[in-house]
Each structure stands twice: as structure tokens, then as C-alpha cells.
Amino acid sequence: MQIRQTNQGFNFDTYPTFEKDIDPKQRAWIEVRAKAIETNVRQLRSKLSKSCEFMAVVKADGYGHDAKLVSEYAIKGGASQLGVATLKEGIKLRSSAVKKPILILGNLYSKRDLIICFKNDLMPTISSIRECLICNNIGKHFGLKFALHLKVDTGMSRLGFEINKFVQQFAKIKSFENISIEGIYSHLSSADEHNSLDPKSRTQLQRQKFQELLNQINVDRNYKIKIHLANSAGMLLTKDFHFDMVRVGLSMYGYSPIVKLDKNLSLKPALFLKVKVAFIRIIDEGVSVSYGGKFVSSRKTKLAVLSIGYADGVPRNLSGKIHVIHNKKLYPQVGSITMDQMMVDITDSNEIEIGSTMVLLGSDGDKTISPVDWARESNTIPWEILCSFKNRLPRVQVD
Ligand SMILES: *Cc1c(COP(=O)(O)O)cnc(C)c1O
Numbered sequence: 001m002q003i004r005q006t007n008q009g010f011n012f013d014t015y016p017t018f019e020k021d022i023d024p025k026q027r028a029w030i031e032v033r034a035k036a037i038e039t040n041v042r043q044l045r046s047k048l049s050k051s052c053e054f055m056a057v058v059k060a061d062g063y064g065h066d067a068k069l070v071s072e073y074a075i076k077g078g079a080s081q082l083g084v085a086t087l088k089e090g091i092k093l094r095s096s097a098v099k100k101p102i103l104i105l106g107n108l109y110s111k112r113d114l115i116i117c118f119k120n121d122l123m124p125t126i127s128s129i130r131e132c133l134i135c136n137n138i139g140k141h142f143g144l145k146f147a148l149h150l151k152v153d154t155g156m157s158r159l160g161f162e163i164n165k166f167v168q169q170f171a172k173i174k175s176f177e178n179i180s181i182e183g184i185y186s187h188l189s190s191a192d193e194h195n196s197l198d199p200k201s202r203t204q205l206q207r208q209k210f211q212e213l214l215n216q217i218n219v220d221r222n223y224k225i226k227i228h229l230a231n232s233a234g235m236l237l238t239k240d241f242h243f244d245m246v247r248v249g250l251s252m253y254g255y256s257p258i259v260k261l262d263k264n265l266s267l268k269p270a271l272f273l274k275v276k277v278a279f280i281r282i283i284d285e286g287v288s289v290s291y292g293g294k295f296v297s298s299r300k301t302k303l304a305v306l307s308i309g310y311a312d313g314v315p316r317n318l319s320g321k322i323h324v325i326h327n328k329k330l331y332p333q334v335g336s337i338t339m340d341q342m343m344v345d346i347t348d349s350n351e352i353e354i355g356s357t358m359v360l361l362g363s364d365g366d367k368t369i370s371p372v373d374w375a376r377e378s379n380t381i382p383w384e385i386l387c388s389f390k391n392r393l394p395r396v397q398v399d
Helices: 034-045 059-063 067-077 087-094 111-119 129-142 163-174 202-217 232-237 371-378 382-386
Strands: 028-033 053-057 081-084 102-107 123-126 146-153 179-185 226-228 245-248 271-283 301-306 323-326 329-334 342-345 357-364 367-369 395-398
Touching: 028 034, 034 053, 034 067, 053 067, 059 067, 059 087, 059 382, 067 081, 067 087, 081 087, 087 102, 087 111, 111 123, 111 129, 123 129, 123 179, 129 146, 129 163, 129 179, 146 163, 163 179, 163 202, 226 245, 232 245, 323 367, 371 382
Parallel strands: 028 395, 053 081, 053 245, 081 102, 102 123, 123 146, 146 179, 179 226
Antiparallel strands: 028 271, 271 301, 271 357, 301 342, 323 329, 323 357, 329 342, 357 367
16 A cells, blocks of 8 residues: 655755745745746837836836836846836845836935935936025036926926926026936826827827927937836837837736737736635535625535635625636636635536635636736726735746
């Protein structure tokens, strides 16, 4: 008789004790396919003219993928600048040995923050003369020029100089001796809407406003000021949104912000969300599952309990609306998603066991589940799905 060995690869002499001894794939984790980021960037870059730069937007920890890892592979794919949202994100990235220019897309308004920004070789986004003055004083104090980007508002009503006053203000800003204007940019509010190619759309009107402003301030094309407007959706519209640089987030991670995507693009999702089966039980017909008993079995049912819940960032309002993949087959999630666990109906499987891995987001064979699908079911956008994943999910790099 053969006795099944249960302690394979386990050394009893050195008992695992510490947090670091826990297998990152012990419960639920995010697989980051770093190579996909690289190929996505390369592919997107090929749509730009040679002189147009690619800024990889890695805010919110690289849309949940790990900003450091994403930056490294985006640079391999041809990104020449990086965009973050906060001072902290910028410092973290700079201290991870990234040498490329880093632009902070959010606003820094205090002298204290702007000094920290300057000392860490990060570029702030500037939306007012007041902020320009602070930067100029900081530059003067250190006997250097403070590199920054100016932002103008063309329709977001978020950050940026008021466009009607910018021409006059720009004349003044140019006279500041201790700042270096590295870029002038604006941000599109509606580029992912289906009518964005229509000349009367918000997107086209924003582009026209921006273009008119550029004509008025007459920025010399040979001068080093980088002009930029497009996010992912803007960059995929037409070439006249590209200017000197594009700022790309979502599509670099492998998702299309617009439904009708360029047929020549095949972006690859870089994020797979996986989970282990922690327990299996069989319930009779007519038995309720999870909080509130929202699901009641209509047959004798085999349930897998998965170790992932809304505290990991799976939206609770997806309860009963999603599927999970195992070995190229889909299994429906049933009952309310709980804080740390969820149940899946695996009655039709005789191969899933405790410790099996199931895929919540990603592909297996011809089955794919994307954050775009979750967003649709959850009445939100894929951006929000991606940046809701918590640190409780280890990020595991695979190539
Ligand atoms: C987040 C952000 C982007 C990237 O947007 P995507 O739609 O993810 O490509 C570009 N520009 C600014 C100012 C942003 O805040």
C-alpha cells in the first residue's frame, strides 16, 4: 500500500514562524504580468510619431499593479516619463532608482511640499501664479531652476489656469528666472465617450480650445516645452491629440477605454486576480448561502469557499453577478460576497479540491474575465475596479 506523503518539501527542522514565511499564494493574490506592460507600451508607442513621448501613468500604485514594477517595464517598452498623483508616490518612485522625469499630476500648494518636491527631483503641476512664485523663490534660494509643468483648464474645471487669462499670465511666468517650464498641458473630460470624433463633442471642443491657446502663446516648436493633452482614450482617437507627449494609464495595463478599439491593437491585461479554494462543502436543495440568505440552492450543491472578499477590494455589489474560472470552465459565484470570503457553485466539477487555484480576473483558455466586465456589473468604471485592490493581496510578478 502506498502512503501519500503530506510533508513533501517541508523541513521540520526549520519551522516556518514569521510573516515572511507565508506563501504569497496561500490565500488570494494579484499576478502582475510585467512583460504585458512592456509589450502594451511598445505597441501603443508604435502609434505615435517618433518625437512624441510616452508618459506612463503609474499613480495609485500603478493602478494597483505595483508602481515600481510597472515603471520598470513601461520604461523597457519605451516610456520616457512617469506620472504619479501625489508627492509620496513620486518620492517612493524616485527612491526606487527610477531616473526618468516624474510629473506629479495632483496639486501641491504649500511651500513645504514644493520644497520636498524640488529636492526629490520631481516636477509639480502648476495651476496659478501664486504657485509659480513659490517655485521661483525655491529655485532662487537654491540657485537653480525649478522644473515644472503648467496646466490649463479646457473643460474639466478641476486643476489648471483659467484659459481666458492664461495668455496674459504666461507672459509674466516667462519672466520668472528660477523656474523652467518643461510642459504645458490640459486634461480631457470625456474622451472615452462614443461621440468623441464628432466635431461638436466635448473632447473636440477641448482640443480646439487648447490648440487656440497654443497658437496665441506661440510656443516655439523647437523650444523644449512639451505640449500634452491625451490620456489613453485621447491617444487612441486621432493623431492630432498626441502633440509632444501622451499620458497613458488604462490602456498600458491592457484595457481599452473605448468600445470601438483600433483593430490593429491587441492589448494584454497585466493583472490576474487569483484565489485558493479554502474549503468545500455540500449542501442539500433549499439551503441558504451567506449573509441574508439571498441565494437558496435549487439542487444538492457543492460549494467552494474562496478566501477573498470585499476587504480585498472585490466590490460587494457584484454578489451573485460574477463567475470564477477553473481549468477553462466558468463557475458562478453565489450568495453575498462577505468581507473575507465568497462562495462558488462547483457542483459541475469533480476536479476542484481544497487548495485549487481559481481565477477571478484574467484568462484561462478561451475564458476571460476583465475589470471592464466587473465595472459593467458593478455600475462603475474599470479604473475604479483596478485601484480598489487592497494591500492584503500580495502582488506577485510573473513574466
Ligand atoms: C490618470 C490620468 C491620466 C491617465 O488616464 P487613463 O485614462 O488611465 O489613460 C492622464 N492624465 C491625467 C492628468 C491623469 O490624472
